Amino acid sequence: MEKKLSPQNIVNKLYENDPFTKWLKIEVLEIRKGACILQMTIRKEMLNGFAIAHGGITYSLADTALAFASNTHGRKSVSIETSISHTESLKEGDIITATTEEKNLTNKTAVYHITIKNQNDKTVALFKGTVYRTSKEWEIG
Amino acid sequence: MEKKLSPQNIVNKLYENDPFTKWLKIEVLEIRKGACILQMTIRKEMLNGFAIAHGGITYSLADTALAFASNTHGRKSVSIETSISHTESLKEGDIITATTEEKNLTNKTAVYHITIKNQNDKTVALFKGTVYRTSKEWEIG
Amino acid sequence: MEKKLSPQNIVNKLYENDPFTKWLKIEVLEIRKGACILQMTIRKEMLNGFAIAHGGITYSLADTALAFASNTHGRKSVSIETSISHTESLKEGDIITATTEEKNLTNKTAVYHITIKNQNDKTVALFKGTVYRTSKEWEIG
Amino acid sequence: MEKKLSPQNIVNKLYENDPFTKWLKIEVLEIRKGACILQMTIRKEMLNGFAIAHGGITYSLADTALAFASNTHGRKSVSIETSISHTESLKEGDIITATTEEKNLTNKTAVYHITIKNQNDKTVALFKGTVYRTSKEWEIG
Numbered sequence: 001m002e003k004k005l006s007p008q009n010i011v012n013k014l015y016e017n018d019p020f021t022k023w024l025k026i027e028v029l030e031i032r033k034g035a036c037i038l039q040m041t042i043r044k045e046m047l048n049g050f051a052i053a054h055g056g057i058t059y060s061l062a063d064t065a066l067a068f069a070s071n072t073h074g075r076k077s078v079s080i081e082t083s084i085s086h087t088e089s090l091k092e093g094d095i096i097t098a099t100t101e102e103k104n105l106t107n108k109t110a111v112y113h114i115t116i117k118n119q120n121d122k123t124v125a126l127f128k129g130t131v132y133r134t135s136k137e138w139e140i141g
Numbered sequence: 142m143e144k145k146l147s148p149q150n151i152v153n154k155l156y157e158n159d160p161f162t163k164w165l166k167i168e169v170l171e172i173r174k175g176a177c178i179l180q181m182t183i184r185k186e187m188l189n190g191f192a193i194a195h196g197g198i199t200y201s202l203a204d205t206a207l208a209f210a211s212n213t214h215g216r217k218s219v220s221i222e223t224s225i226s227h228t229e230s231l232k233e234g235d236i237i238t239a240t241t242e243e244k245n246l247t248n249k250t251a252v253y254h255i256t257i258k259n260q261n262d263k264t265v266a267l268f269k270g271t272v273y274r275t276s277k278e279w280e281i282g
Numbered sequence: 283m284e285k286k287l288s289p290q291n292i293v294n295k296l297y298e299n300d301p302f303t304k305w306l307k308i309e310v311l312e313i314r315k316g317a318c319i320l321q322m323t324i325r326k327e328m329l330n331g332f333a334i335a336h337g338g339i340t341y342s343l344a345d346t347a348l349a350f351a352s353n354t355h356g357r358k359s360v361s362i363e364t365s366i367s368h369t370e371s372l373k374e375g376d377i378i379t380a381t382t383e384e385k386n387l388t389n390k391t392a393v394y395h396i397t398i399k400n401q402n403d404k405t406v407a408l409f410k411g412t413v414y415r416t417s418k419e420w421e422i423g
Numbered sequence: 424m425e426k427k428l429s430p431q432n433i434v435n436k437l438y439e440n441d442p443f444t445k446w447l448k449i450e451v452l453e454i455r456k457g458a459c460i461l462q463m464t465i466r467k468e469m470l471n472g473f474a475i476a477h478g479g480i481t482y483s484l485a486d487t488a489l490a491f492a493s494n495t496h497g498r499k500s501v502s503i504e505t506s507i508s509h510t511e512s513l514k515e516g517d518i519i520t521a522t523t524e525e526k527n528l529t530n531k532t533a534v535y536h537i538t539i540k541n542q543n544d545k546t547v548a549l550f551k552g553t554v555y556r557t558s559k560e561w562e563i564g
Contacts, residue, residue: 014190020197023186045164048208049155055204055220056161060197067189079196080532081504081553083224083365085393085412087386103397103408104369108555109503111367111408113395115385126385126393128410130367130504130553132531221391222363222412224506226534226553228527244538244549245510249414250362252508252549254536256526267526267534269551271363271412271508273390296472302479305468327446330490331437337502338443338483345478349471361478365506 005138007031007072013138014071021064024057028068034102036068042094053090061098062114062127069100070110070131074138077110077131088124095119098127108133146279148172148213154279155212162205165198169209175243177209183235194231202239203255203268210241211251211272215279218251218272229265236260239268249274287420289313289354295420296353303346306339310350316384318350324376335372343380344396344409351382352392352413356420359392359413370406377401380409390415428561430454430495436561437494444487447480451491457525459491465517476513484521485537485550492523493533493554497561500533500554511547518542521550531556 011031015021030037040061048054070077096116104111114127152172156162171178181202189195211218237257245252255268293313297303312319322343330336352359378398386393396409434454438444453460463484471477493500519539527534537550
């Protein structure tokens with residue numbers, strides 16, 4: 001009897017218990033093995049002192065995408081090191097989309113590039129994340 | 142007549158218009174030229190799917206500290222590139238403190254190391270941030 | 283009278299005075315505005331204590347590619363912050379190729395992803411570099 | 424019978440088989456558990472097209488320091504992700520010293536900050552490195 005969860009089920013498990021991702025109102029557009037596409041809208045309470053989105057907001061979207069993409073392989077994976085460049089500012093109402101790209105996958109670690117674009121398809125942030133792949137499997141129940 | 146703002150006044154200006162930093166309930170413990178110490182408490186709505194603080198929360202605290210510390214010199218400064226390692230997980234109720242260290246300051250750029258520790262003085266995140274220092278001064282009014 | 287140098291001429295100027303790039307025996311496969319492809323072979327004197335290429339070798343190839351690609355726009359550009367993940371080890375005789383991708387270009391800064399692959403088209407290193415674009419132009423003479 | 428190697432012996436083993444570190448003429452000033460101090464001199468063949476030390480040279484010194492410091496704990500450790508900011512240029516004849524600081528040590532990973540200074544005690548590069556700690560021990564013989 002197969003006990004392994006599908007990529008979609010793993011993300012459901014992660015998401016249903018994730019209050020901050022819910023606060024961000026992140027919408028899952030696509031999930032497959034090793035990848036995901038996520039979207040959210042910049043709200044007033046996400047702005048910083050320059051009246052643009054706080055850097056922590058785009059980081060949070062990318063970090064969630066990293067968790068979702070890396071865990072879909074079925075093994076619990078945790079972030080080791082991440083970096084982000086904020087290349088364009090964002091205003092209230094802007095819609096941002098994070099797309100993951102798996103650049104390397106070994107037994108112990110994996111590396112992802114995550115690009116965040118706005119509604120005009122302009123790149124607003126470039127994120128690189130490395131995860132450690134634990135030996136614990138995601139299981140049913 | 143001096144038009145320049147003090148480090149404390151610059152941070153006040155940044156903070157009074159920063160809804161996300163307010164949502165995080167960041168408390169300013171110390172401000173001086175090129176440095177700051179910030180503190181906040183992990184709340185339930187900041188947790189992720191593993192019931193620990195979302196990586197975006199510690200990043201947001203560090204990124205705010207980067208903005209505060211780099212702007213205290215009097216010139217408007219913006220983040221170019223940041224990286225963070227999450228070295229310890231955080232639970233609801235944990236109190237975290239970010240302390241900045243200015244590692245380099247040139248005419249155009251500056252580099253900061255920001256260490257985040259929990260209430261037991263254990264390091265929970267290591268952040269490195271580079272800013273671009275614009276030629277615009279913070280001015281009164 | 284046009285005084286600006288072509289991308290190829292800028293790289294020639296950089297290369298003809300670059301003893302370390304010559305020591306590495308880097309070969310320029312392609313040069314165009316904002317991009318380049320470079321190649322080199324791992325020699326015995328480039329190995330580390332594990333009998334694989336020292337991390338500094340792949341970094342050096344990527345850093346040279348960053349300098350070449352970013353300077354081809356005609357303005358003198360200097361590295362601000364770089365990161366690299368070594369995803370696969372390299373042995374003596376391996377041939378590595380660095381390909382740049384310009385991810386962002388603004389008036390003051392630019393961001394590049396540089397992928398290094400071996401002769402079997404396997405990714406061996408992932409590099410991300412941010413440069414500061416000075417106002418000095420590359421000029422003839 | 425004790426089979427474990429001392430920090431000094433581990434570094435000797437790494438160094439005696441490291442042609443590139445020898446080419447750099449790296450001198451080991453200090454070795455202890457989790458730390459090291461390394462020094463070298465900038466030679467003509469290490470310069471780039473701007474007549475200053477190639478970024479790969481300071482990276483190579485820091486990366487060697489990362490390998491030495493992380494392996495002294497007795498378990499074979501490999502670099503996962505590294506970043507470096509070059510904050511000051513270097514000329515022929517400059518003497519640079521890398522000092523490591525262990526910022527985090529867990530069962531599987533460790534994080535180091537490495538600061539490189541010149542002969543005038545000015546910081547010339549800031550390096551951050553994360554290693555994966557394998558389960559293989561350094562042993563005699």
